[in-house]
Amino acid sequence: MSFLVDSHCHIDRIDLAPFDGRMDNAIAAAKSLGVGHMLCVCIDMENFDQVLKIAEQYDCVSASVGKHPTELEGIEPTVEMLVEKAAHPKVVAIGETGLDYFHGKEHEREAQKARFIRHIAASKTCKKPLIIHTRQAQEDTIAILKSEQVDSAVFHCFTEDWDMAKQGLDLGLYISFSGIVTFKNAETLKEVAKKVPLDRLLVETDAPYLTPVPYRGKPNQPGYTRYVAEYIAELRGISYETLRDATTENFNRLFMA
Numbered sequence: 001m002s003f004l005v006d007s008h009c010h011i012d013r014i015d016l017a018p019f020d021g022r023m024d025n026a027i028a029a030a031k032s033l034g035v036g037h038m039l040c041v042c043i044d045m046e047n048f049d050q051v052l053k054i055a056e057q058y059d060c061v062s063a064s065v066g067k068h069p070t071e072l073e074g075i076e077p078t079v080e081m082l083v084e085k086a087a088h089p090k091v092v093a094i095g096e097t098g099l100d101y102f103h104g105k106e107h108e109r110e111a112q113k114a115r116f117i118r119h120i121a122a123s124k125t126c127k128k129p130l131i132i133h134t135r136q137a138q139e140d141t142i143a144i145l146k147s148e149q150v151d152s153a154v155f156h157c158f159t160e161d162w163d164m165a166k167q168g169l170d171l172g173l174y175i176s177f178s179g180i181v182t183f184k185n186a187e188t189l190k191e192v193a194k195k196v197p198l199d200r201l202l203v204e205t206d207a208p209y210l211t212p213v214p215y216r217g218k219p220n221q222p223g224y225t226r227y228v229a230e231y232i233a234e235l236r237g238i239s240y241e242t243l244r245d246a247t248t249e250n251f252n253r254l255f256m257a
Contacts (some may be wrong), residue, residue, distance in 0.1 A: 001087045002241070002248065003031075003034055003036025003037065003244070003248065004033075004034050004035045004036065004203070004225055004229055004244045004246060004247065004248060005035070005037045005038065005039070005203045005225070005251040006030070006035050006037070006039065006201075006203070006204055006205050006207070006222040006224060006225040006250050007039050007154070007156070007176050007201075007202040007203060007251050007255075008039055008041050008131065008154075008157065008176060008202075008204035008205070008206055009039065009040060009041065009204065009205050009210065009220075009222050010040065010041060010043070010052045010154045010206070010207060010209075010234065011023070011026065011038060011040050011054060011061070011207065011209040011222060012040060012047065012054055012220065013208055014026060014207055014208040014220075014222075015208060015219050017088055017113060017160060018219075023054065023057075023058075026119060026221060026222070027058055027060065027061075027077050027222075029221065029223050029244055030221065030222040030225075031060075031222070031223075032223065033079060033223035033225075033226040034221050034226055035223050035225050036060060037060050037061070037062070038061055038222045038225075039062045039063070039064065039065045039092065039251075040054055040055055040061050040062070040064070041063075041066075041093075041095065041096050041131060041156075042063065042064050042065050042066055042096075043065075043066070043067065043068040043069045043071055043096060044067050044068065044074050044075070044090070045067060045074060045075040045077050045081070045151075046074050046075065047153075048065050048085060048160065051064070052085075052088060052090060052091070053063075053064045053067075054197075055090040056089075056090055059126075060093070061090075061254075062090060062091075062092045062093075062251060062255065063088075063091050064091060064092065064093040064094065064095055064131055064166045064244060065077075065082055065085040065086050065089050065093075066082065066093075066094050066095040066119055066131065066179050066186065067097065067115065067119075068096055068113065068117065068133060069097065069098050069099055069100045069133060070090070070098075070100050070103045070104055070138075070218055072108070075120075075139055075234060076115070076221065077115075077199075077222045078117065078118065078120045078138065079118050079121045079125065079127060079131060079189075079210070082094060082118070082119065082122035082126075083122050083125050083126050085090065086122065086126045087126065089179050091128070091133050092128060092129075092201050092255040092256060093129050093130065093131050093132070093255055094119050094122050094123040094126070094129070094130050094131070095119060095130050095131030095132065095156075096131040096132070096156060096209060097115065097116050097119035097120075097130060097131065097132060098112075098116055098122060098132040098133040098134045098137075098141060099113065099116060099133075099134055099135075099137035099141050100112070100133060100134070100135045100136075100137065101135065101137040101140075101223070102135040102136040103135070103137045107180075108161045109140075111141065111252075113144065116144055117144065117250070120144070120148045120150055120182055121148075123153070127152075129152040129153050129252070129254050129255060130150060130152065130153035131153070131154055131156050132153050132154065132173075133146075133157070133193055134160065134164075134246065135159065137162065138160060138163075138164045139237075141164075141217065142167050142168075143216055144169055145168075145173075146171070147176065149248065150171065150173075151171060151172040151173075152254070153173045153174070154173060154174040154175070155173055155175050155176065155177050156166050156176045156178075156204060156206075157175070157176065157177075157180065157204065157206050157210065158175050158176060158177055158178075158189070158192065159180055159189060161188055161192065161194075162188075162192050162195060165192050165195070165196060167169035168230065169200055170198070173200075174200050174202050174205050174250060174254055175192070175196045175200060175201060175202070176200070176202035176224040176234060176238070177189070177193050177201070177202070177203055177215070177228060178196060178203075178204050178205060178206045178211055178212075178228065178229055179206070179210045179211055179212030179213070179220065179224065179227070181193050181203060181207070181212075181228065181231060181232060181233045181235075182212040182213040182216070182227065182228065183213065183216070185210055186199075190235055193232050193235055193236070193255075194235050194236055198236075198238075198242075198243075198246045199249075200250065201232075201243075201246065201247055201250060202250055202251060202254075203225055203228045203229045203232065203243075203247050204225065204228070205220050205221065205222055205224050205225050205228065206220065207220035207221050207222050207224065208221070209242070210222045211224060212224055212227040212228050212231065213231070214229065217225070228240050229243050229244055229247065230241040
């Protein structure tokens with residue numbers, strides 16, 4: 001049976017209260033909406049053990065290892081640390097990593113760049129793709145990707161314009177869309193979602209954040225990938241099944257090959 005993949009979520013952080021406090025029920029809820037696999041993404045080193053524990057417990061969950069660009073406290077990962085943790089068979093990616101100039105202060109930018117480059121080095125060493133967070137940092141993000149010759153990565157929760165998407169695609173990257181694409185004011189993003197080649201497109205929730213319409217304003221969950229996928233399929237004038245099968249194949253090609 002075909003299923004949809006939530007290519008980026010933080011299920012270690014979702015509120016389990018609506019699921020009687022049980023992760024089993026949250027996973028079952030996702031499956032009931034056709035979401036059969038999810039990638040639980042790490043945002044700091046202190047968070048990694050919990051992310052990995054969930055992935056070890058469920059066949060339908062994979063994990064990543066990395067430190068988010070705006071996470072300022074705690075352990076600063078070295079290349080060696082990332083590579084060591086990425087050796088676990090349930091870890092399929094490095095990240096999330098990247099540059100965030102929207103939240104980050106200007107004096108923090110050099111530190112963000114250095115951390116990003118370390119994650120890239122780890123990705124190349126362990127031959128596992130990067131999950132890239134980029135916000136209002138187009139020029140520096142693309143410059144680093146080019147200088148470091150990155151060709152195995154995804155722009156997660158893409159919110160930028162077609163020019164940046166095209167530059168990423170030209171480098172061989174994938175583009176992932178979250179519930180933001182369903183928001184009324186996301187016209188630029190909707191146009192990008194129409195134009196990204198179907199064989200380079202992924203869908204995600206970023207749960208528990210960025211809940212798509214029709215549940216915007218409520219906590220997000222992996223099952224809601226269904227609404228992101230249905231919306232993009234409608235935007236593109238294709239069937240949900242076509243988009244589901246393509247994005248699942250893309251996920252497997254990037255992360256599971």
